Structures are given as structure tokens and as C-alpha cells.
Amino acid sequence: MSFRQISVFLENRPGALLEMTETLYTNSIDMRAFSLAETSDFGIARIIVDDVEKTAAILREAGYILSITPVIAVEVPNEPGGLRRTLRTLSEVNVNVEYMYAFVGSNPAVAMMVFRVADIEKAVTALESAGIKEVTL
Amino acid sequence: MERYYQPEIETASPEQIRAWQSERLVSQVRHVYDNVPYYRKKMEDAGLTPDDIHGVDDLHKLPFLSKADLREAYPYGLVAEPLKNCVRIQSTSGTTGKRVVAFYTQSDIDLWEDCCARAITAAGGTDEDVCQVSYGYGLFTGGPGLNGGSHKVGCLTVPTSSGNTERQIMFIRDLSTTILCCTPSYAAYLGESMKEMGLGPDDIPLKAGIFGAEAWSEEMRHDIEKTLGIKAYDIYGLTELSGPGVAFECSAQNGMHINEDHFIAEIIDPNTGEVLPDGVQGELVFTSITKKAFPLLRYRTRDICTLTHEKCPCGRTHVRMSKPRGRTDDMLIIRGVNVFPSQVETVLLNLGYGANYQIIVDRVNHTDTLDVHVEMTPEMFTDNMGEIAQRQKKITEGLRSMLGLTAKVTLVAPKSIVRSEGKAVRVIDNRKI
Numbered sequence: 001m002s003f004r005q006i007s008v009f010l011e012n013r014p015g016a017l018l019e020m021t022e023t024l025y026t027n028s029i030d031m032r033a034f035s036l037a038e039t040s041d042f043g044i045a046r047i048i049v050d051d052v053e054k055t056a057a058i059l060r061e062a063g064y065i066l067s068i069t070p071v072i073a074v075e076v077p078n079e080p081g082g083l084r085r086t087l088r089t090l091s092e093v094n095v096n097v098e099y100m101y102a103f104v105g106s107n108p109a110v111a112m113m114v115f116r117v118a119d120i121e122k123a124v125t126a127l128e129s130a131g132i133k134e135v136t137l
Numbered sequence: 138m139e140r141y142y143q144p145e146i147e148t149a150s151p152e153q154i155r156a157w158q159s160e161r162l163v164s165q166v167r168h169v170y171d172n173v174p175y176y177r178k179k180m181e182d183a184g185l186t187p188d189d190i191h192g193v194d195d196l197h198k199l200p201f202l203s204k205a206d207l208r209e210a211y212p213y214g215l216v217a218e219p220l221k222n223c224v225r226i227q228s229t230s231g232t233t234g235k236r237v238v239a240f241y242t243q244s245d246i247d248l249w250e251d252c253c254a255r256a257i258t259a260a261g262g263t264d265e266d267v268c269q270v271s272y273g274y275g276l277f278t279g280g281p282g283l284n285g286g287s288h289k290v291g292c293l294t295v296p297t298s299s300g301n302t303e304r305q306i307m308f309i310r311d312l313s314t315t316i317l318c319c320t321p322s323y324a325a326y327l328g329e330s331m332k333e334m335g336l337g338p339d340d341i342p343l344k345a346g347i348f349g350a351e352a353w354s355e356e357m358r359h360d361i362e363k364t365l366g367i368k369a370y371d372i373y374g375l376t377e378l379s380g381p382g383v384a385f386e387c388s389a390q391n392g393m394h395i396n397e398d399h400f401i402a403e404i405i406d407p408n409t410g411e412v413l414p415d416g417v418q419g420e421l422v423f424t425s426i427t428k429k430a431f432p433l434l435r436y437r438t439r440d441i442c443t444l445t446h447e448k449c450p451c452g453r454t455h456v457r458m459s460k461p462r463g464r465t466d467d468m469l470i471i472r473g474v475n476v477f478p479s480q481v482e483t484v485l486l487n488l489g490y491g492a493n494y495q496i497i498v499d500r501v502n503h504t505d506t507l508d509v510h511v512e513m514t515p516e517m518f519t520d521n522m523g524e525i526a527q528r529q530k531k532i533t534e535g536l537r538s539m540l541g542l543t544a545k546v547t548l549v550a551p552k553s554i555v556r557s558e559g560k561a562v563r564v565i566d567n568r569k570i
Contacts, residue, residue, distance in 0.1 A: 005520075007520035009513050009518050009548075009550070010550070011549055011550045011553065016550075037522055039522065039526070041547045041548065042525075042547075042548050042549075044520065044522065046520070063550070063551055064550075064551075065514070065515050065518045065550075065551055066518070067518055067519060067520050069520040098521070116520070
């Protein structure tokens with residue numbers, strides 16, 4: 001349920017994101033999930049890939065500054081109230097969500113959600129005992 | 138025990154030093170007024186005659202002399218002795234415009250070499266030492282100055298001049314050189330070359346180095362001291378005043394003693410010309426009071442530093458100057474405030490960031506804007522946006538307390554700041570004034 005996400009520092013300027021994806025493309029790296037957070041002058045690209053070490057090494061080699069962050073990825077039923085159940089579980093054990101983003105897998109019936117939480121261990125235990133399904137990438 | 142080359146002068150009481158300065162200043166002003174039409178005109182324009190100068194307290198009345206004056210008077214316009222009394226010239230490289238040519242009588246050379254001898258003695262040099270002078274010889278003052286000082290101290294002098302690194306190292310080893318005189322960057326280069334040859338600090342007999350003629354940091358001092366296994370001493374000077382030895386470091390390695398029996402130092406506000414007290418940063422100004430052939434009154438060095446009259450543990454009583462922090466040439470005036478790139482660098486280094494930054498000044502709606510771009514470092518980066526914003530704010534606050542100005546701090550990608558010949562371009566001034 002816990003995954004390692006790569007967070008990459010990007011300048012907020014035209015082409016910055018393209019350059020990063022070019023680097024991944026030329027090294028045949030497929031992104032499983034992707035999200036972008038930004039301020040007026042910089043952004044953080046958050047990506048989930050199969051081979052974290054290899055991808056991190058390639059990006060560092062290309063001059064990027066990055067960090068590897070533990071996140072949680074779970075399946076959320078693609079129906080009304082789907083997300084609500086997951087959030088309630090986290091709220092009940094008093095775990096704060098710092099950010100989250102969604103992506104789609106091969107099964108259109110479920111959405112995949114990535115959560116960055118304050119207390120990852122506590123969150124995983126609570127989600128598991130609530131029977132929330134972990135994502136299989 | 139601390140050794141001095143001229144103990145009675147170097148440890149004289151402040152009153153004695155002041156008395157020497159007053160007496161010598163009065164006769165120097167008379168000397169230039171009588172012999173240099175350029176000075177006479179400058180003084181007349183300021184409504185002054187030598188009778189207005191009774192001592193150091195009247196120094197501030199005299200007009201400043203700048204590099205522009207030296208260029209205008211080139212080559213003979215400031216020479217105060219008949220050429221038959223002059224025995225040598227030295228010259229600057231002229232990289233920033235027209236060369237400066239300075240003239241010397243035999244007595245000028247003698248006093249200059251005394252200053253260098255004081256520096257070598259302060260670095261622990263005696264007649265038992267082997268002193269290798271790896272500064273360039275020729276028009277450059279470094280080689281001739283330290284060469285003369287080394288003779289005066291009685292060291293065995295090895296005049297290798299600069300370059301030919303393998304030969305330098307061979308002489309250091311074969312002749313058991315104990316004192317090395319060169320630029321700090323050449324000392325660092327010698328250290329690197331020794332490492333490549335498989336030589337460590339224990340393989341060479343060096344104990345001290347006297348390094349000057351360019352700016353160098355404390356970090357560089359530590360590196361050189363470690364690689365060469367020596368104590369590294371700073372020395373300051375400029376061709377216009379004589380050459381190296383205007384000021385030198387003692388065993389305390391905490392500021393350079395200015396040879397006040399030959400030079401009167403002042404710190405001024407570079408904008409207003411107002412004389413500033415001890416501890417306040419400003420432009421260093423020198424008056425040479427013993428030089429006969431090429432005396433300079435209130436010469437603006439463009440070097441930015443501070444002075445201190447605090448007691449020095451080495452026993453020398455002459456005023457100390459800090460390492461120059463920059464040049465007025467680098468100074469920016471932003472919203473009326475003096476800003477040096479080195480101040481921005483200090484803030485960043487204190488917060489643990491690298492020195493890769495760029496200052497961008499512009500003018501929007503008649504108001505100066507200050508943008509500081511800082512390259513992101515792995516240490517500074519985190520996945521947490523809020524945390525990065527906090528760190529960015531800390532830089533802004535650090536700059537505000539250092540400069541008294543609010544800067545817009547932008548974090549940029551690593552290696553994105555343009556470099557020329559390996560050095561980052563520090564300042565971009567887009568103001569059209």
C-alpha cells in the first residue's frame with residue numbers, strides 16, 4: 001500500500017515539464033502516476049514509476065534535484081461516496097492528508113488515489129483494517 | 138615569542154605613530170605642492186595651500202585622488218622627484234584600462250622592502266629560512282617586493298618567479314624551502330599538483346606562506362594550510378602605493394596591520410566621501426607619507442573593508458584592515474542603498490546554500506527592483522511546498538537584515554545561472570539610467 005514517489009523540482013517556465021518528460025521518454029521510463037504542484041516561480045512534479053532507483057539516478061544525472069517520498073496508493077470505487085470512505089477512515093484515526101491526486105489504471109471501475117499523509121504507518125494500518133484495497137501497479 | 142623586523146616602529150605607542158604621521162604628512166603635502174603641478178592645481182581648486190595642513194586632523198580637507206587621475210597624469214604627471222633621482226618603475230597589468238606606472242627613488246625601494254621584511258618576519262621568517270618567491274618578477278610588484286624583503290630579513294632567497302610548477306616543487310624539496318611567497322590561487326594550484334605527484338604535506342619542508350595580490354576566502358586559507366601543511370598569511374598592497382607590504386598579517390591571522398609610519402589609512406563612504414569610524418565598512422583610502430618619487434594623497438583604492446584599532450595579541454600597534462570584501466566597482470546602488478554581491482553571498486552561505494546566485498536589478502515605475510535568483514540545492518529541496526516557501530522566506534529575511542532592502546527571491550533550477558569561464562555571472566543590471 002505504501003509506495004515511493006519521486007518529487008522533482010522544476011522551474012515554472014514554458015518547456016520545463018516537457019524537458020523532464022523528454023528525459024524519461026529517451027530512457028523508456030513509463031510514469032504510472034503523475035501530479036504537478038506549483039507556485040508562481042517553481043513547481044514540484046510528483047511521479048510514480050516501477051523502478052524508483054533507476055529513474056532517480058537518470059533524473060539526477062540529467063541535473064534534476066529530487067527527493068523520494070513515501071506515499072500511500074489505494075483503489076477507490078468509481079461511484080458516489082467512493083473517496084468519502086477512504087477519507088473517513090483516515091479522519092477517524094486522526095491522520096492529516098497533506099496532498100492527494102488521482103490516476104486511472106486498467107480497470108475503469110476503480111480510481112487510483114495517491115495520498116501523502118503525516119503518519120504513514122497509522123494510515124496504512126487503518127486503511128487495511130477497513131478493507132480498503134491497495135493498488136497493484 | 139613574537140618577532141618583529143623593526144620592533145621600535147611596529148610596537149610604537151599610538152601617540153608616537155600619530156606624531157610621525159602628522160609630521161610626515163605636513164612635509165609630504167609641501168613636497169607635492171612644490172613639485173607636482175597636477176597636485177598644486179587640485180589643491181588650488183579646493184582652495185588649499187600647504188599652510189592649511191597642520192597634521193593628521195587636517196587630512197580630510199585634501200581632495201581625493203582616483204585611478205582616473207592616475208590615468209590622466211600618465212606617465213609623468215604625478216612624479217614628484219627629478220627623474221635623475223628615480224631608479225625604477227613598476228607597473229600594473231592594465232587589465233582594467235590604461236596601465237599605472239609607479240616611480241621609485243632608491244629610498245622608496247628601501248622603505249618598500251622594509252615593509253615586505255616586516256611581513257616575512259611576522260610570518261615567522263628569520264635568516265635561517267629559505268624563502269622562495271614565486272610571484273612574477275618584472276613589471277609586477279609581487280616578485281621584486283618580496284625578493285627585497287627576503288634579502289633584508291636575511292633569508293636564502295630563491296627567485297623562481299611564477300610558473301613552471303614542477304621546477305617550483307623540485308626547488309621546494311631540493312633546497313628545503315620553508316617560506317613560499319605567491320598568489321593564493323597559485324599556492325592552491327601547487328598543492329593540487331603535489332597531490333597528483335603523490336606528495337603530501339609531510340614530504341615538503343614548507344612552514345609558512347605569504348599570499349596576496351588577489352582576493353581569497355577563509356575557506357581557501359584552510360584548504361591551502363591543509364594541503365601544504367603550513368600557516369598561510371595574507372599580504373596586501375597595490376602598485377600605486379609601492380606594492381605588497383602596505384599591510385600584512387601577523388601570527389593572530391585576524392586582519393592585516395597597515396604600516397602606518399608609511400601610509401595613513403582612512404575608510405570613507407564611497408558615495409559621499411565622508412570619513413567613517415572603526416568597524417564601519419567603506420572604501421579604503423591611503424595617503425603615502427614617506428614616498429618621494431610617486432606620493433599619493435588620499436588615493437581611493439576602491440577596496441571595501443573595515444579598520445580596527447583594537448589591541449592585537451601579537452603586540453603590533455598599527456591599525457588592522459579586514460580582508461577586502463569587494464570592490465566599489467562591484468557595488469550596486471539600489472534604492473539609494475549600497476549593495477555588494479558578497480553580502481548576498483554571505484547570507485546564502487550562512488543559511489547553508491551554495492554560492493550560485495544571480496542579482497538582477499531593474500527599474501519599474503521609477504523604483505529599483507532587486508531580484509535574487511538562487512539555484513536549488515539537494516539539501517534545500519523537499520517534497521513539501523510549504524517548507525520550501527518557509528526556506529525561501531528565510532533568505533528574504535536574511536537579505537533584508539543584511540541589506541536593508543526587500544528582495545524578491547526566486548528559486549531556479551540547478552546550473553541554470555549562466556556561467557562564463559566557469560564563474561557564474563553574478564549581477565545583471567537592466568536599469569537604463
